[in-house]
Amino acid sequence: MSQSYEGLEAQWHDLFWEAEEAPSELPLMEEFLKEVEGDSLYVGSGSGRLLGPLIEKGHGITGLESSSEMVALSRERWPEAEVKEGLWEDETxxxxALLLPGFTFQLFANPRRELQRMADLVGEGGSAYVSLFFPWAELSGDLPAAKWYPDRELDLPDGSKGEMRTKHVILEKKSLLKREHEYTLRSAEGEVLRKERRKQNVRFFVDTDLDRMLKKTGWKVTKEIYDFGEHDGDTVYVSTLFLKQG
Ligand SMILES: C[S@@+](CC[C@H](N)C(=O)[O-])C[C@H]1O[C@@H](n2cnc3c(N)ncnc32)[C@H](O)[C@@H]1O
Known part of the structure; x- marks a missing residue:
């Protein structure tokens, strides 16, 4: 089953990223694309947040996105960026090259199978860009398990407010983070205007398991970047992998 972003989850996706002030993946994607000769497919291209600027710079990329709402946002904001509406699992x-930034790979139900499909689609010499996050805060208990906690807040341009609460459980043996987000839209006066809940299953990978999966599917890691190039300290939250077949 796909985990398409819909409703407030789709509408607020980019605003949450902006509020995070996380470093952008764009420079890393551009570095990866320098070595690509030919067209790339960007899987889970969302609202075009990263696809649009890459198209503006002249890269030959098609977006693939399963959420009709995300596709509509992307076509409205970045009309020059071609986006196909569909599931990665149906792509032939x-x-x-394939681009999977923004942790989309972790939404796939069967990562091993999708790595194999990725390999088959690009063939010998083909490449892939994948970003993966590791849920340290959930695993260490810094975020409480099985109870709702306030996660993010937004001041929306029209004066209304957006809130996201989250509840999660970790199934460590399955390397699975199951979480639920509750999105609430409030008027400037605090009245609830809309409330939505969305469930998400996120896979995470310990190094040895990932190495094994990559090896079995013929992928070599040609470069690994930690925390979008701004890593300082022991804990790596995000790994970005440049992968090559053969
Ligand atoms: C974490 S968001 C990342 C969006 C975008 N890459 C970014 O960084 O702004 C994941 C996106 O992938 C889409 N998606 C999830 N599963 C998918 C699938 N199986 N095939 C295609 N798109 C998918 C979701 O609808 C969502 O827009």
Whole structure:
């Protein structure tokens, strides 16, 4: 089953990223694309947040996105960026390279199978860009398990407010983070205007398991970047992998 972003989750996706003030993945994607000769497919291209600027710079990329709402946002904001509406799991067209930033890979139900499909689609010499986050805060108990906690807040341009609460459980043996987000839209006066809940299953990978999966599916790691190039300290939250077949 796909985990498409819909409703307030889709509408607020970019605003939450902006509020995070996380470093952008764009420079890393551009570095990866320098070595790609031919067209790439960007899987889970969302609202075009990263796809749009890459198209503006002249890269040959097609977006693939399963959420009709995200596709609509992308086409409205970045009309020059081509986006196909569909599921990665149904994709059959071969490409030189695949881009999976923003943790989309972790939403796939069967990562091993999708790594194999990625390999088959790009063939010998093809490449892939994948970003993965590791849920340290959930695993260490810094975030409480099985109870709702306030996660993010937004001041929306029209004066209304957005809130997201989260509840999660970790199934460590399955390397699975199961979480639920509750999105609440409030008027400037605090009245609830809309409330939505969305469930999400996120896979995470310990190094040895990931190494094994990559090896079995013919992927070599040609570069690994920690925390979007701004890593300082022992704990790596995000790993970005440049992968090559063969
Ligand atoms: C974590 S968001 C990342 C969006 C975008 N890459 C970004 O960083 O702004 C994941 C996106 O992938 C889409 N998605 C999830 N599962 C998918 C699938 N199986 N095939 C295609 N798109 C998918 C979701 O609808 C969502 O827009």
């Amino acid at each position: 067209e071969s490409k030189k």
